[in-house]
Amino acid sequence: MPTTSDTTKFTLPTIFVIFGITGDLVKKKILKALYNLYLKKHLPEKFRIYGFSRRDYDDFKLKSYLRDIMEKGKYEQSDKYDTFFEEFFYVKGDFFEKSAYEHLAKTLGHIDGQWSICTNKLFYLAVPPTAYSDIITNLHATGLTIPCSPEEGWTRVILEKPFGTNLQNAIDLDRQLGELFKEEQIYRVDHYLGKETVKNILVFRFSNSFLTPVWNKEYIEQIEVRLMEDIKVETRGEFYDKVGTLRDVGQNHMLQLLALFLMKAPKSLDAQEIKSCRSEALKSLQIMSPQEVARQTKRAQYKGYTSEKGVDPHSETETYFHIQATSSLPEFEGVPLILESGKAQSAPCIEVVVSFKESDLCLYAFPGKQRNKLHYHLKPDEKISMRFLAKKPGFSNEVEQHELGFDYHAAYDAAEFVDDYEGLLYDIIKGDQTLFVSTDEIISEWKFIEPIIKTWHEDKKPELEIY
Ligand code: BG6
Numbered sequence: 001m002p003t004t005s006d007t008t009k010f011t012l013p014t015i016f017v018i019f020g021i022t023g024d025l026v027k028k029k030i031l032k033a034l035y036n037l038y039l040k041k042h043l044p045e046k047f048r049i050y051g052f053s054r055r056d057y058d059d060f061k062l063k064s065y066l067r068d069i070m071e072k073g074k075y076e077q078s079d080k081y082d083t084f085f086e087e088f089f090y091v092k093g094d095f096f097e098k099s100a101y102e103h104l105a106k107t108l109g110h111i112d113g114q115w116s117i118c119t120n121k122l123f124y125l126a127v128p129p130t131a132y133s134d135i136i137t138n139l140h141a142t143g144l145t146i147p148c149s150p151e152e153g154w155t156r157v158i159l160e161k162p163f164g165t166n167l168q169n170a171i172d173l174d175r176q177l178g179e180l181f182k183e184e185q186i187y188r189v190d191h192y193l194g195k196e197t198v199k200n201i202l203v204f205r206f207s208n209s210f211l212t213p214v215w216n217k218e219y220i221e222q223i224e225v226r227l228m229e230d231i232k233v234e235t236r237g238e239f240y241d242k243v244g245t246l247r248d249v250g251q252n253h254m255l256q257l258l259a260l261f262l263m264k265a266p267k268s269l270d271a272q273e274i275k276s277c278r279s280e281a282l283k284s285l286q287i288m289s290p291q292e293v294a295r296q297t298k299r300a301q302y303k304g305y306t307s308e309k310g311v312d313p314h315s316e317t318e319t320y321f322h323i324q325a326t327s328s329l330p331e332f333e334g335v336p337l338i339l340e341s342g343k344a345q346s347a348p349c350i351e352v353v354v355s356f357k358e359s360d361l362c363l364y365a366f367p368g369k370q371r372n373k374l375h376y377h378l379k380p381d382e383k384i385s386m387r388f389l390a391k392k393p394g395f396s397n398e399v400e401q402h403e404l405g406f407d408y409h410a411a412y413d414a415a416e417f418v419d420d421y422e423g424l425l426y427d428i429i430k431g432d433q434t435l436f437v438s439t440d441e442i443i444s445e446w447k448f449i450e451p452i453i454k455t456w457h458e459d460k461k462p463e464l465e466i467y
Contacts, residue, residue, distance in 0.1 A: 010044035010429055012152060014120040015108060019095065019135055020127035021051025021062065025160065027069050029191070030126060033421035035075055038084050042426055044120070048087045048111065052104065054094055062090040095131045101142040108144065118153030121145070122428065125159050128239075132159060133176060140180040147185070156428060158187045161252045162243065163437075166453075167446040174439045187428050188442065192253040193435040194420035194427075197382045197408065201260040202274070204376075204384065214356065216331040221371065223261055224338040224353040225254045228345040232302065233319070238310030244317040244453075245341050246299075251449045254339050255282060256437070257352055261376075262327055262337075271433040275441065282444035284327040285337075293455035293462075298322040300465040302344035316457070316464050319343045323452065342467075350379035364389070364399045382408040 016034075018026060037043045051062050063085045070081055091107065093100025112119055123145065125135055136157065139145045145155040157177075164170030177186055192198055205211055214220070227249050233240040240248065262281040266273045288296065299318040306313050320342030327337060356372040373387040385405035392398040408417075418426075427435055455461055 008430055010042075012044060012120050013046035013048075013115055013117055014044040014122060014429065015111065016047065016049045016122045016124060017052055017091075017104065017108075018049065018124045018126055019052045019131075020125070021090075022053045022055050022057070022065065023126055025126040026051075029421040030124065030425075031066060031069055032073065032075065033419060033425050035070065035084060036419060036422045037426060039077060039080065044429065046115070048089065050089050050091050050104070050107070052091045052093055052095075052100075054092070057090050057092065059088070059090045063088055095127065095138075096134045098138050098141060101138040101144060105142045105144050118148035120153060120429075121155045123155070123157045125157065129160075129162055129164070129173075132173060136177065136180055145181060145185065154185075154431070156185050156187055156431075157181055158189060158428060160189050162247060163188060163252075163442045164446065165242075165247070167443070167450045170442055170446050174442065178439070183439070184431075184433065187433070188437040188439075189424060190252050190256050190437050191420045191424065192256055193437070194424040195378065196417055196423075197376070197378045198257065198260065199423070199435070201257075201376070202266075205261075206265050217333055217335050219356050220332070220335055221355045221357045222336040222338060223258070224340065224351075224355075225257050225261075226338075226349060226351050226353070227254055227341040228347070228349040229341075229343050230345055230348045232344045233305070233308050233311070235309070237308040240319075241311045241315050241317050245319055245343065246321050246323075246449060246453060249341050250321065250323075250339060251445050252437075254341060255285075255445045255448070256441075258285075258337060258339065259441070261352055261354065262329060262332060264329075264331075269434075274434050275436075275438045279438055279440040279444060281327070281329065282441050282448070284329040284332075285444070285448040286326045286328055287447060288325075288451055288455075290451070290455045290459055290461065293452050294459070296324040297452055297456075298462060298465065299456055300342070300467045302342075303466055305344075316460075318456070318464065320467060325448070344467075348379050350377075352376040352378075362389075364391075364397055 018030065020026065034043070034049070051057075057065065066085065066088065067081055071078070075081075091100070091104055093103065108119070108121065121144070123135075123139060125132060127135065139157070145157060147153055147155045159177075164173050205215070256278070259278040259281040262284070263277040264280065266277045298321065300320040301315075301317065302319045305311060305317075305319055306315050311317075321340070323339040325337040325339060326332075326334065353376070354374040356374075358371060371387070372389075375383075375385045375387070377383045377385070383405055385403045387401055387403055389399045390402050392400045424435060427433075456464075
């Protein structure tokens with residue numbers, strides 16, 4: 001995993017082809033990540049970026065479009081914008097037309113000729129998932145993704161969530177990917193895995209020996225994963241209405257977080273080993289029957305959601321859910337695993353809370369529950385805190401609750417933090433698959449989610465509440 005002091009130098013020329021260069025993801029995340037890597041000199045020494053999109057742009061128009069985003073976003077060191085843009089080029093094309101890819105192949109072949117080397121090529125699909133199948137088919141058909149060798153002139157494909165819209169769809173997409181590419185060429189992004197605090201979970205769990213003996217059902221009472229946002233659906237009404245909260249953040253980010261808290265200690269830092277430990281944890285989630293879904297889940301919609309732009313006025317899409325799950329891992333059998341997420345909440349709060357059982361040995365009276373709780377905060381703060389009991393000073397044995405804490409931002413300088421997409425892009429160039437999601441993980445996530453969505457929509461159970 002990269003750190004800011006990681007000084008891997010990428011000497012082989014690399015071409016980035018970004019499908020959907022004029023889309024939302026580039027605007028919100030990818031451009032900034034590329035620029036930061038550029039400023040930190042973490043991009044390959046020789047690189048070039050081709051933006052592929054349908055819009056009637058040319059190189060100049062693309063650069064001024066991107067410049068505008070950077071200026072509005074107040075990206076630092078504006079005197080470096082121009083040199084950064086020197087390697088940006090535009091390819092106009094329809095994702096669904098093979099001829100556009102033939103043109104792209106010719107252009108890239110020309111660069112390889114000019115630079116007298118088989119360049120590395122990275123294809124970023126920053127597009128709606130409905131376009132995935134056509135893009136990967138065309139990339140393959142035009143030979144664009146055929147690598148020269150695994151070390152030199154590699155080709156990699158990057159896909160964003162959602163990976164499919166249901167289990168079958170995800171299986172089909174994966175089968176297609178598997179037919180066209182080798183697994184080591186495929187990078188499935190779940191940007192939560194790239195967050196500093198999330199990257200720390202395994203370090204925290206497996207470098208601190210005091211946690212090891214208590215990390216099981218004997219000591220842990222429940223684990224809660226919470227992703228509460230104060231924002232509503234904003235401009236994404238049309239997309240969101242087809243998806244809902246469970247598919248939008250539950251099927252991916254939240255289950256990945258849960259897996260990191262449930263998984264066994266990996267035997268090494270090898271990417272495959274870590275992914276297979278995460279996958280084992282996800283596979284262990286017990287699939288719910290319709291009766292369990294009715295009993296153990298809640299779904300709700302915020303008031304006013306059906307008047308949002310792009311939303312069906314009769315929509316039953318959830319903008320909030322609460323699920324009580326369980327795992328069949330022997331260490332966690334019977335431990336409630338709570339997943340809760342919602343839009344339009346009073347305040348943002350993204351956290352994982354591990355509650356420990358009450359101690360049989362505790363002889364001291366304490367009003368209320370005496371639980372120790374480990375709070376792993378991702379938003380708005382990035383910190384870890386542990387709730388514990390202490391004796392109040394004085395003659396009596398009165399007990400009070402206090403907190404031990406570690407705040408990431410108080411401990412480290414802002415410049416030391418690496419943004420999620422920045423770190424992930426760096427890993428892709430480096431060829432480190434650790435923070436990317438495997439096909440097994442995705443299938444297990446869908447297997448767990450699908451019966452819940454089915455009962456919600458087909459049996460209408462439990463009823464949709466309004467908040
Ligand atoms: C995205 C979802 O994947 O994650 C959004 O589509 C959600 O609806 C976002 O708001 C949350 O990510 P972050 O990084 O802002 O916490």
